[in-house]
Amino acid sequence: GNSVTQMEGPVTLSEEAFLTINCTYTATGYPSLFWYVQYPGEGLQLLLKATKADDKGSNKGFEATYRKETTSFHLEKGSVQVSDSAVYFCALRSMEYGNKLVFGAGTILRVKS
Amino acid sequence: KAGVTQTPRYLIKTRGQQVTLSCSPISGHRSVSWYQQTPGQGLQFLFEYFSETQRNKGNFPGRFSGRQFSNSRSEMNVSTLELGDSALYLCASSLEGPSNTEAFFGQGTRLTVV
Numbered sequence: 630g631n632s633v634t635q636m637e638g639p640v641t642l643s644e645e646a647f648l649t650i651n652c653t654y655t656a657t658g659y660p661s662l663f664w665y666v667q668y669p670g671e672g673l674q675l676l677l678k679a680t681k682a683d684d685k686g687s688n689k690g691f692e693a694t695y696r697k698e699t700t701s702f703h704l705e706k707g708s709v710q711v712s713d714s715a716v717y718f719c720a721l722r723s724m725e726y727g728n729k730l731v732f733g734a735g736t737i738l739r740v741k742s
Numbered sequence: 743k744a745g746v747t748q749t750p751r752y753l754i755k756t757r758g759q760q761v762t763l764s765c766s767p768i769s770g771h772r773s774v775s776w777y778q779q780t781p782g783q784g785l786q787f788l789f790e791y792f793s794e795t796q797r798n799k800g801n802f803p804g805r806f807s808g809r810q811f812s813n814s815r816s817e818m819n820v821s822t823l824e825l826g827d828s829a830l831y832l833c834a835s836s837l838e839g840p841s842n843t844e845a846f847f848g849q850g851t852r853l854t855v856v
Contacts, residue, residue: 663844665847671849671850672746672748672832672847672848672849672850673832673834673847674847675844675845675846678844718785722845727790727797727798728790728798729775729787729790729798729800730775730777730785730787730834730845731787732784732785733784734784735784735785
């Protein structure tokens, strides 16, 4: 079945450091890929998405490129801020799998000032 | 445009009781999905409703059920609560469409079973 694997956290960075959170997936068909962010005590917020191979999703300085050849969707940001501290979830969705979101385990990001 | 609204935000229940959670989707969204989030199992899909019909179901026991009303509002019910049902329950709404349609989440209902 469909699955998502994320790098384990927590990831601890200093402010203005470069961020990469790795995400790889296994899926039948042609899934859409998403990154969601969860701040403490909150629900999930969509950060960015990509719907086909080589698409790049971007938002608030975060980027991720849909790489079909490596089945990856790594999240990157050039300069993190303390306010980026949160849990980040990679997810996929495909019609062949009932259109439900399948999430990775989540990666905790801590940014120190 | 109002977001997804879940009520209540917090609940404390005793083992053996039942509980009903409510979700009001974004106006115009007809698909509502429910997810359970726990530290051990992460985010797991419970079920999806569309036009008052359950369209998809996850791997949860029959104690977990749901329904959707004609105005797209949805409820989920958990009967005979167990300690392991303690979790954050998240509701997400989507427009009907292909898989590239994004899902918008509510803030969740934090259920604690004691």
